[in-house]
Amino acid sequence: MLRTGIAVGAALVVTCAFGVTPAHAARITLAGTGFQVAARLGVTSVSPSRPYTVTFASAELRKRYLPHLTAAVAQMRAAGVKVTIGGVEHVDPAVCPPWGHIQYTQTYRPMGRGGYSRGMPCPAPEKGVSAGGVVTMDSEYFDGTWVIAPHQLRNTFVHEMLHTFGLGHPNRDLDGDGAVEFYECATDPHGTRPVMCSPNGGHGTARSAGRLTAFDIAGLKALLANSRQGDTG
Ligand SMILES: [Ca+2]
Ligand SMILES: [Zn+2]
Incomplete structure:
Protein backbone atom coordinates (compact mmCIF):
# COMPACT_ATOMS: atom_id res chain seq x y z
CA MET A 1 0.00 0.00 0.00
CA LEU A 2 2.76 2.42 0.98
CA ARG A 3 4.76 1.87 -2.17
CA THR A 4 1.81 2.63 -4.41
CA GLY A 5 0.40 5.46 -2.29
CA ILE A 6 1.53 8.28 -4.54
CA ALA A 7 0.29 6.57 -7.67
CA VAL A 8 -3.10 5.89 -6.10
CA GLY A 9 -3.38 9.50 -4.98
CA ALA A 10 -2.63 10.77 -8.45
CA ALA A 11 -5.16 8.40 -9.95
CA LEU A 12 -7.79 9.67 -7.55
CA VAL A 13 -7.27 13.25 -8.62
CA VAL A 14 -7.68 12.33 -12.25
CA THR A 15 -10.75 10.22 -11.50
CA CYS A 16 -12.42 13.04 -9.61
CA ALA A 17 -11.53 15.56 -12.28
CA PHE A 18 -13.53 13.54 -14.78
CA GLY A 19 -16.48 13.32 -12.44
CA VAL A 20 -16.34 9.56 -12.15
CA THR A 21 -17.31 7.93 -8.84
CA PRO A 22 -14.35 8.26 -6.46
CA ALA A 23 -12.40 5.06 -5.83
CA HIS A 24 -13.42 4.94 -2.17
CA ALA A 25 -17.07 4.72 -3.14
CA ALA A 26 -16.54 1.10 -4.10
CA ARG A 27 -15.74 0.28 -0.49
CA ILE A 28 -18.61 1.99 1.26
CA THR A 29 -21.51 -0.06 2.58
CA LEU A 30 -25.00 1.01 1.62
CA ALA A 31 -27.03 -1.94 2.86
CA THR A 44 -23.47 8.07 2.90
CA SER A 45 -21.65 8.40 6.22
CA VAL A 46 -21.65 9.77 9.75
CA SER A 47 -18.67 11.56 11.23
CA PRO A 48 -16.98 9.61 14.04
CA SER A 49 -15.25 12.75 15.33
CA ARG A 50 -17.50 15.80 14.89
CA PRO A 51 -20.23 16.45 17.47
CA TYR A 52 -23.93 16.21 16.69
CA THR A 53 -26.52 17.99 18.83
CA VAL A 54 -30.25 17.39 19.12
CA THR A 55 -32.15 20.65 19.58
CA PHE A 56 -35.78 21.67 19.87
CA ALA A 57 -37.98 24.48 18.60
CA SER A 58 -39.24 25.38 22.08
CA ALA A 59 -38.75 24.54 25.74
CA GLU A 60 -42.17 22.91 25.77
CA LEU A 61 -41.27 20.60 22.89
CA ARG A 62 -37.92 19.80 24.48
CA LYS A 63 -39.62 18.71 27.68
CA ARG A 64 -42.18 16.61 25.81
CA TYR A 65 -39.75 15.02 23.35
CA LEU A 66 -36.75 14.34 25.56
CA PRO A 67 -38.03 11.09 27.16
CA HIS A 68 -38.52 9.59 23.70
CA LEU A 69 -34.92 10.17 22.64
CA THR A 70 -32.81 9.53 25.72
CA ALA A 71 -32.24 5.79 25.30
CA ALA A 72 -31.50 5.93 21.58
CA VAL A 73 -29.07 8.82 21.95
CA ALA A 74 -27.16 6.88 24.61
CA GLN A 75 -27.02 3.85 22.33
CA MET A 76 -25.79 5.99 19.46
CA ARG A 77 -22.98 7.35 21.63
CA ALA A 78 -22.05 3.80 22.62
CA ALA A 79 -21.93 2.93 18.92
CA GLY A 80 -19.46 5.76 18.25
CA VAL A 81 -21.66 8.70 17.19
CA LYS A 82 -20.76 11.82 19.17
CA VAL A 83 -24.36 12.94 19.67
CA THR A 84 -25.79 14.73 22.70
CA ILE A 85 -29.07 16.34 23.66
CA GLY A 86 -28.88 20.11 23.34
CA GLY A 87 -31.16 23.04 23.99
CA VAL A 88 -33.70 25.23 22.25
CA GLU A 89 -33.21 27.17 19.02
CA HIS A 90 -35.23 28.59 16.15
CA VAL A 91 -36.32 25.92 13.68
CA ASP A 92 -37.47 26.44 10.13
CA PRO A 93 -38.36 22.99 8.74
CA ALA A 94 -37.48 24.19 5.24
CA VAL A 95 -33.94 25.29 6.12
CA CYS A 96 -30.92 23.18 7.04
CA PRO A 97 -29.68 23.93 10.56
CA PRO A 98 -26.06 24.70 11.53
CA TRP A 99 -23.71 21.76 10.90
CA GLY A 100 -24.44 18.77 13.10
CA HIS A 101 -27.71 20.02 14.55
CA ILE A 102 -30.71 17.69 14.47
CA GLN A 103 -33.65 19.98 15.05
CA TYR A 104 -37.04 18.78 16.26
CA THR A 105 -40.22 20.70 15.63
CA GLN A 106 -43.84 19.84 14.93
CA THR A 107 -46.45 20.90 12.44
CA TYR A 108 -49.79 19.60 11.21
CA ARG A 109 -49.24 16.72 8.76
CA PRO A 110 -45.70 17.58 7.58
CA MET A 111 -45.94 14.83 4.95
CA GLY A 112 -49.40 15.91 3.82
CA ARG A 113 -50.85 12.65 5.15
CA GLY A 114 -52.45 11.97 8.51
CA GLY A 115 -50.17 10.34 11.06
CA TYR A 116 -46.90 10.73 9.17
CA SER A 117 -43.88 12.59 10.49
CA ARG A 118 -40.78 13.60 8.59
CA GLY A 119 -37.04 13.25 9.16
CA MET A 120 -34.96 15.02 6.53
CA PRO A 121 -31.16 15.11 6.39
CA CYS A 122 -29.52 18.18 4.95
CA PRO A 123 -29.10 17.07 1.32
CA ALA A 124 -25.78 16.70 -0.48
CA PRO A 125 -23.48 17.35 2.47
CA GLU A 126 -19.72 17.68 1.96
CA LYS A 127 -18.08 14.28 1.34
CA GLY A 128 -21.45 12.63 2.02
CA VAL A 129 -21.00 13.10 5.77
CA SER A 130 -24.31 13.60 7.54
CA ALA A 131 -24.49 17.27 8.51
CA GLY A 132 -27.69 17.15 10.58
CA GLY A 133 -31.25 17.81 9.57
CA VAL A 134 -34.76 18.53 10.69
CA VAL A 135 -37.38 16.24 12.23
CA THR A 136 -40.94 17.49 11.92
CA MET A 137 -43.36 15.54 14.08
CA ASP A 138 -47.04 15.40 13.17
CA SER A 139 -48.95 17.53 15.68
CA GLU A 140 -51.91 15.14 15.44
CA TYR A 141 -50.22 12.72 17.86
CA PHE A 142 -50.44 15.30 20.61
CA ASP A 143 -53.89 16.81 20.17
CA GLY A 144 -55.74 13.52 20.17
CA THR A 145 -56.76 13.56 16.51
CA TRP A 146 -54.41 10.71 15.56
CA VAL A 147 -54.37 7.66 17.78
CA ILE A 148 -50.90 6.22 18.15
CA ALA A 149 -49.74 3.64 20.68
CA PRO A 150 -47.14 4.95 23.15
CA HIS A 151 -44.45 2.53 21.91
CA GLN A 152 -45.14 3.51 18.29
CA LEU A 153 -44.85 7.18 19.12
CA ARG A 154 -41.51 6.62 20.83
CA ASN A 155 -40.19 4.52 17.96
CA THR A 156 -41.35 7.19 15.50
CA PHE A 157 -39.28 9.82 17.28
CA VAL A 158 -36.18 7.66 16.91
CA HIS A 159 -37.00 6.51 13.35
CA GLU A 160 -37.14 10.10 12.12
CA MET A 161 -33.88 11.01 13.86
CA LEU A 162 -32.09 8.12 12.15
CA HIS A 163 -33.34 9.41 8.79
CA THR A 164 -31.44 12.65 9.45
CA PHE A 165 -28.26 10.59 9.95
CA GLY A 166 -28.74 8.95 6.56
CA LEU A 167 -30.55 5.69 7.23
CA GLY A 168 -33.45 4.71 5.00
CA HIS A 169 -36.05 1.98 5.15
CA PRO A 170 -34.65 -1.56 5.09
CA ASN A 171 -37.85 -3.06 3.68
CA ARG A 172 -37.11 -5.88 1.23
CA ASP A 173 -39.18 -8.31 -0.81
CA LEU A 174 -38.48 -11.13 1.64
CA ASP A 175 -41.46 -13.28 0.62
CA GLY A 176 -40.56 -13.01 -3.06
CA ASP A 177 -43.97 -11.87 -4.28
CA GLY A 178 -42.41 -9.10 -6.34
CA ALA A 179 -43.47 -6.26 -4.04
CA VAL A 180 -41.64 -4.56 -1.21
CA GLU A 181 -44.41 -4.22 1.31
CA PHE A 182 -45.13 -2.38 4.54
CA TYR A 183 -43.53 -4.13 7.52
CA GLU A 184 -41.53 -6.42 5.20
CA CYS A 185 -38.23 -6.26 7.06
CA ALA A 186 -35.74 -8.59 8.68
CA THR A 187 -36.71 -9.63 12.20
CA ASP A 188 -34.60 -10.68 15.16
CA PRO A 189 -35.25 -13.95 17.06
CA HIS A 190 -37.92 -12.13 19.10
CA GLY A 191 -39.73 -11.02 15.95
CA THR A 192 -38.64 -7.40 16.36
CA ARG A 193 -38.17 -5.35 13.22
CA PRO A 194 -35.59 -2.57 12.81
CA VAL A 195 -36.71 0.81 14.09
CA MET A 196 -36.08 1.94 10.51
CA CYS A 197 -38.60 -0.51 9.05
CA SER A 198 -41.55 1.24 7.43
CA PRO A 199 -43.90 1.75 9.00
CA ASN A 200 -43.67 1.32 12.75
CA GLY A 201 -40.53 -0.73 13.31
CA GLY A 202 -38.87 -1.18 16.65
CA HIS A 203 -39.57 -2.80 19.99
CA GLY A 204 -43.20 -3.27 20.90
CA THR A 205 -43.01 -3.07 24.68
CA ALA A 206 -43.19 0.08 26.77
CA ARG A 207 -39.88 -0.73 28.44
CA SER A 208 -37.91 -1.27 25.22
CA ALA A 209 -39.66 1.15 22.86
CA GLY A 210 -37.33 3.80 21.49
CA ARG A 211 -34.31 1.56 21.86
CA LEU A 212 -32.35 0.81 18.70
CA THR A 213 -32.32 -2.79 17.51
CA ALA A 214 -29.10 -4.55 16.55
CA PHE A 215 -30.08 -3.91 12.90
CA ASP A 216 -30.19 -0.15 13.41
CA ILE A 217 -26.89 -0.16 15.30
CA ALA A 218 -25.32 -2.11 12.43
CA GLY A 219 -26.57 0.60 10.08
CA LEU A 220 -25.02 3.35 12.18
CA LYS A 221 -21.73 1.46 12.35
CA ALA A 222 -21.76 1.12 8.57
CA LEU A 223 -22.28 4.89 8.26
CA LEU A 224 -19.35 5.51 10.63
CA ALA A 225 -17.16 3.06 8.73
CA ASN A 226 -18.09 4.74 5.44
CA SER A 227 -16.72 8.01 6.82
CA ARG A 228 -13.36 6.38 7.51
CA GLN A 229 -13.32 5.06 3.93
CA GLY A 230 -13.89 8.59 2.70
CA ASP A 231 -10.97 9.90 4.78
CA THR A 232 -8.51 7.70 2.88
CA GLY A 233 -9.44 9.30 -0.43
CA1 LIG B 1 -43.05 -8.91 -0.69
ZN1 LIG C 1 -39.13 6.53 7.47
Missing part, protein backbone atom coordinates in the same frame (compact mmCIF):
# COMPACT_ATOMS: atom_id res chain seq x y z
CA GLY A 32 -26.97 -4.99 5.07
CA THR A 33 -29.37 -7.26 6.90
CA GLY A 34 -32.01 -5.02 8.42
CA PHE A 35 -30.46 -1.70 7.44
CA GLN A 36 -30.32 0.59 4.43
CA VAL A 37 -28.33 3.74 3.78
CA ALA A 38 -30.71 6.07 1.96
CA ALA A 39 -27.87 7.62 -0.11
CA ARG A 40 -30.30 9.34 -2.52
CA LEU A 41 -29.89 12.59 -0.62
CA GLY A 42 -26.15 12.20 -0.86
CA VAL A 43 -25.67 11.16 2.76
